[in-house]
Amino acid sequence: MAVKILSDSACDLPKEILDEYNIDILPILVIKDDKEYLDGETLDPMKLYEDMRNGEVYKTAQIPPSVFEKKFEEIAKSGESTIYICFSSGLSGTYQSAVIAKEAIKEKYPDLDLEIVDSKSASVGFGLLVYKAAQMAKAGKSKEDILKTLDFYVDHIEHIFTVDDLEYLFRGGRVSRAQAIVGGLLNIKPILDIPEDGTLRPIEKVRGRNKVLKRMIKIMEERGGEADLKNQTIGINHGDDIEGAMRLKKMIEEKYGCTDFVINIIGCAIGAHSGPGTLSVFFLNEKPSQD
Numbered sequence: 001m002a003v004k005i006l007s008d009s010a011c012d013l014p015k016e017i018l019d020e021y022n023i024d025i026l027p028i029l030v031i032k033d034d035k036e037y038l039d040g041e042t043l044d045p046m047k048l049y050e051d052m053r054n055g056e057v058y059k060t061a062q063i064p065p066s067v068f069e070k071k072f073e074e075i076a077k078s079g080e081s082t083i084y085i086c087f088s089s090g091l092s093g094t095y096q097s098a099v100i101a102k103e104a105i106k107e108k109y110p111d112l113d114l115e116i117v118d119s120k121s122a123s124v125g126f127g128l129l130v131y132k133a134a135q136m137a138k139a140g141k142s143k144e145d146i147l148k149t150l151d152f153y154v155d156h157i158e159h160i161f162t163v164d165d166l167e168y169l170f171r172g173g174r175v176s177r178a179q180a181i182v183g184g185l186l187n188i189k190p191i192l193d194i195p196e197d198g199t200l201r202p203i204e205k206v207r208g209r210n211k212v213l214k215r216m217i218k219i220m221e222e223r224g225g226e227a228d229l230k231n232q233t234i235g236i237n238h239g240d241d242i243e244g245a246m247r248l249k250k251m252i253e254e255k256y257g258c259t260d261f262v263i264n265i266i267g268c269a270i271g272a273h274s275g276p277g278t279l280s281v282f283f284l285n286e287k288p289s290q291d
Helices: 015-020 045-053 065-078 094-108 123-138 143-156 166-171 177-185 209-224 242-256 268-274
Strands: 004-008 024-026 029-032 035-038 059-061 082-086 114-118 157-162 188-193 201-207 233-238 260-265 279-284
Touching: 004 065, 004 123, 024 065, 029 268, 045 268, 059 268, 065 094, 065 114, 082 094, 082 123, 082 143, 094 114, 114 143, 123 143, 123 157, 123 233, 123 260, 123 279, 143 157, 157 209, 188 209, 201 209, 209 242, 209 279, 233 242, 242 260, 242 279
Parallel strands: 004 024, 004 082, 082 114, 233 260
Antiparallel strands: 029 035, 029 059, 157 188, 157 279, 188 201, 233 279
């Protein structure tokens, strides 16, 4: 029996990939005016970004333990060997909730065959882990082989992204009110990444959209020089800015010769914090020895 891959909506993978590889997704909660929505199910990203541009404020909440327990009980009853790859523990309590739920279900179902992997990643950076695991599962690889590859990806996945408006990072507590105001006046675009601990980290400030995209391409070279970027699957996502995403794709194609891309809109769980206009690129900083 093939290994089953389970994840949550913060992985931001396109629906066609989820369907092709039969990846189950648990939706993260998104909240506006005390009303709860399910990311990607009862709230669409386009609606979220439209509302945010009109001044609406969204918040997010982790998947409730009861949802995990229900899902894990289904897995236990089915007897499927399952890997749940989850949103970074540095950005959400999802991982801890899943671990607690697993232990609760194992008391009733000791034979539960479930591994929980902390991606220490977000959005399509996280999604590339899920995608790789699903490809391996479909090819009949063992759970042990998949987990070994996931360990490598967790250690070597790079996230480079920029936001269009510092106001959204201010709302999320990532920058001060003064930084957001000055950044808006001076057209400053921050570049951020996710370091090894899975948190969020500003790394540079660049003035203007053109310059920030060029700098992102340069950072790919600095961090991925030994990783054979040309033959990787490169992740790109956007906060309702497909034109910007395609421009970034073209720049990467021309610079590195890449041909394999996963491109998608940023879902509600991440977009509620990053806002419209965000652009991100994801890649490995080292070539997997098993590829």
